[in-house]
Amino acid sequence: MSTHSTDHPAQPLTGVRVIEICTTIAGPACGRLLADFGADVIKIEPPDGDPVRQMGSHVGEVSLYCASILRGKRSIVIDLKKPEGSRLAQALIETADVVLENNRPGVLERMGLGYEAMAQRNPGIVYVRISGYGQDGPYSQLPGYGAICEAFGGVRHMTGDPDRPPSRVALATTDYLTSVYAAFGLLAALRHRDRTGQGQVVDVALYETAFSQMEAIVPAHDKLGTVPMRQGPNLPSMAPNSLYPTREGGYVLIAANSNATFERLAHAMGQPELLADPRFATIRSRGQAANMQLLDSMVADWTGQQEGAAVESLLQQAGVPVSRVLTIADIFADPHYRARNMIASVAHPTLGRVSQIGVVPKLSASPGSIQHCGHELGADTESILAGELGLSRAEIDTLLGTGAVRSANSAST
Numbered sequence: 001m002s003t004h005s006t007d008h009p010a011q012p013l014t015g016v017r018v019i020e021i022c023t024t025i026a027g028p029a030c031g032r033l034l035a036d037f038g039a040d041v042i043k044i045e046p047p048d049g050d051p052v053r054q055m056g057s058h059v060g061e062v063s064l065y066c067a068s069i070l071r072g073k074r075s076i077v078i079d080l081k082k083p084e085g086s087r088l089a090q091a092l093i094e095t096a097d098v099v100l101e102n103n104r105p106g107v108l109e110r111m112g113l114g115y116e117a118m119a120q121r122n123p124g125i126v127y128v129r130i131s132g133y134g135q136d137g138p139y140s141q142l143p144g145y146g147a148i149c150e151a152f153g154g155v156r157h158m159t160g161d162p163d164r165p166p167s168r169v170a171l172a173t174t175d176y177l178t179s180v181y182a183a184f185g186l187l188a189a190l191r192h193r194d195r196t197g198q199g200q201v202v203d204v205a206l207y208e209t210a211f212s213q214m215e216a217i218v219p220a221h222d223k224l225g226t227v228p229m230r231q232g233p234n235l236p237s238m239a240p241n242s243l244y245p246t247r248e249g250g251y252v253l254i255a256a257n258s259n260a261t262f263e264r265l266a267h268a269m270g271q272p273e274l275l276a277d278p279r280f281a282t283i284r285s286r287g288q289a290a291n292m293q294l295l296d297s298m299v300a301d302w303t304g305q306q307e308g309a310a311v312e313s314l315l316q317q318a319g320v321p322v323s324r325v326l327t328i329a330d331i332f333a334d335p336h337y338r339a340r341n342m343i344a345s346v347a348h349p350t351l352g353r354v355s356q357i358g359v360v361p362k363l364s365a366s367p368g369s370i371q372h373c374g375h376e377l378g379a380d381t382e383s384i385l386a387g388e389l390g391l392s393r394a395e396i397d398t399l400l401g402t403g404a405v406r407s408a409n410s411a412s413t
Helices: 026-036 064-069 083-094 115-121 146-152 173-196 206-212 217-224 259-268 272-276 289-303 308-318 328-333 335-339 381-387 393-402
Strands: 017-021 040-045 073-078 098-101 126-131 201-205 241-245 251-255 322-324 343-348 352-357
Touching: 017 026, 017 083, 026 040, 026 064, 026 073, 026 098, 026 126, 026 173, 040 083, 064 352, 073 083, 073 381, 083 115, 083 393, 098 173, 115 126, 126 173, 146 173, 146 206, 173 201, 173 206, 201 206, 241 289, 251 289, 251 308, 259 272, 259 308, 308 322, 381 393
Parallel strands: 017 040, 017 098, 040 073, 098 126, 126 201
Antiparallel strands: 241 251, 251 322, 343 352
8 A cells, every 4th residue: 555656677576565563573574575576665663763873783873784684665753662663553554565574462442543443444454473482372471582482382302412402593583484484474374365355363482483394393293202312413313414624624415315415425425335235225224323424433533634624525516415604704705695685785864875685585577675684773763654645744843743753853952
């Protein structure tokens, strides 16, 4: 339902308006993904802003993370705890296709912004609701972040080395995967609305995202009673598939899972006799614990005598899946990332240009694009109030005076 105009060509989600009432990672990452493909994302922030504005590395007072995860969105500051603020949010939701929110269940309802209330005024509205434990169930009111839900969802038990405590997942993997599930659910709901005119709630729980990665473990526990343990860098019951040291002190990851790739690896190593050894003849035999340990040690002995780049080049030519373990500096220098536009240079109002991850996925006929870096807190408050809600200058000034809204202009004066 968006009539907001831009200077960019139409994209897959052009015309879809999203009201984002989210903080930190999973919700804002979903909003960023939608904005990359043309959705008009209006981010409602509290007077002190989304905490993500304080996260990550900064240049002066500028959050580099915020410049990326809030890109393509418009920022309006509304104090939803004030009655005037709640009424403004209701009016914006009436103009929208989607509400994207990650508050604890019941919070929006107490503000008069819940799905049931707003669906009476906008029957086609789709609510994407991200939470730790879902909208119902005995744990629905518990606070939950991605890290907590990885512990509850079984992921942390499987992460790290078997002789050490569970390890932290280095990146916000569960949050970002949740953002993709949320976007998928949203598009399915919009497809349903196209056919029926009916909106609905998309309920996305962080713990269920984490748990969904246990797909192979669930039936094995049900039928065999297995409770697998952390495997370090190894893929359980699969070899060779691990990190192997190189002469300069780095690592390569080799994944010769199938019989065909293992055959190519054995020849590349100059050890074709491994193919006749019954311990390594099949995927299942290579996956037995003792055989895995022996085979991994043999591969490690071979890689440890060579530079990582040489191992990578040789195995790539042989058709064996392999990669050196790259640092971010390596990535910036890698030609493939540049060729695929995965390191985008985006204009920033105070920093000149900022490098950000490119748009994923890539569509051949209607690709996404980065519209702009994340806006300053409240940068679009006044234009949204005037343009989307039709408020006069006097009405906007009154709202600014009551503290129901805030704009970047008023904050700087």
